[in-house]
Amino acid sequence: STGAAGVATGGAEEGRNRMTNDDSGPLSARYQAALRALLRYAIVMAIVGLLVGVAYQESAKKLSLETTGAGLHLEAVIGLALVHGHIFTIGVLLPLALAGALLMARRAGGREIGQRSLHWLVRGYLPAAAVTLVLQLVKGYHVLLAVRGGQTDLAAIDHAFLGGQEVLRYALFGVSHTAMGGCLAVFLV
Numbered sequence: 792s793t794g795a796a797g798v799a800t801g802g803a804e805e806g807r808n809r810m811t812n813d814d815s816g817p818l819s820a821r822y823q824a825a826l827r828a829l830l831r832y833a834i835v836m837a838i839v840g841l842l843v844g845v846a847y848q849e850s851a852k853k854l855s856l857e858t859t860g861a862g863l864h865l866e867a868v869i870g871l872a873l874v875h876g877h878i879f880t881i882g883v884l885l886p887l888a889l890a891g892a893l894l895m896a897r898r899a900g901g902r903e904i905g906q907r908s909l910h911w912l913v914r915g916y917l918p919a920a921a922v923t924l925v926l927q928l929v930k931g932y933h934v935l936l937a938v939r940g941g942q943t944d945l946a947a948i949d950h951a952f953l954g955g956q957e958v959l960r961y962a963l964f965g966v967s968h969t970a971m972g973g974c975l976a977v978f979l980v
Contacts, residue, residue: 818897825909829890832917836882836924843928844875850932854939866945867938871931874924881920881971889978908978915974922967 818826851868859867889912897903930952937948953960 819903821906821909822893822903825913826890826893828913828917829886833883833886836878836886840875840878840883843878847871847875850935854935859938859943863938863943863945867935870927870934874928874931877927878924882924886917911974912978916971916978919967919970919974923971926963926967
């Protein structure tokens with residue numbers, strides 16, 4: 792209903808507490824759930840990204856540049872340093888951009904995408920992205936802690952990651968990256 796100036800007065804019958812889109816009507820429950828999942832994931836990952844940034848700063852301080860030398864110091868901290876940016880890109884910016892794209896497409900008059908596509912995004916991409924980021928964090932700390940522990944052979948440190956189980960390592964990284972990219976591709980197509 793509208794008031795005297797033609798402005799919506801918003802009664803209970805109009806669906807209070809429901810996401811709406813002026814051009815396309817109210818969003819379906821599945822759309823609302825997907826948008827909530829994307830936004831919650833982005834918020835959680837923003838907090839995680841900030842905590843990882845602080846943890847990196849504190850952990851890197853404990854590795855002496857004088858005892859390791861510049862090259863080894865850089866190699867020991869770079870993997871962990873990159874996790875912070877990856878968390879914000881993969882875990883915050885991309886989900887926010889996808890949520891915005893879903894809403895903008897509806898605003899432009901497009902139909903809601905199907906449940907299957909939303910499922911690939913929420914149940915596929917988001918968990919695969921989390922696994923990918925956890926693996927990057929674990930590897931970054933593995934290298935940093937090994938160098939802090941006195942190891943200087945980066946090839947040996949790399950080989951020892953995940954107990955030296957290279958097949959496991961390649962499988963975990965390969966499956967998580969492929970799942971993340973594949974789910975995103977299926978959602979976008």
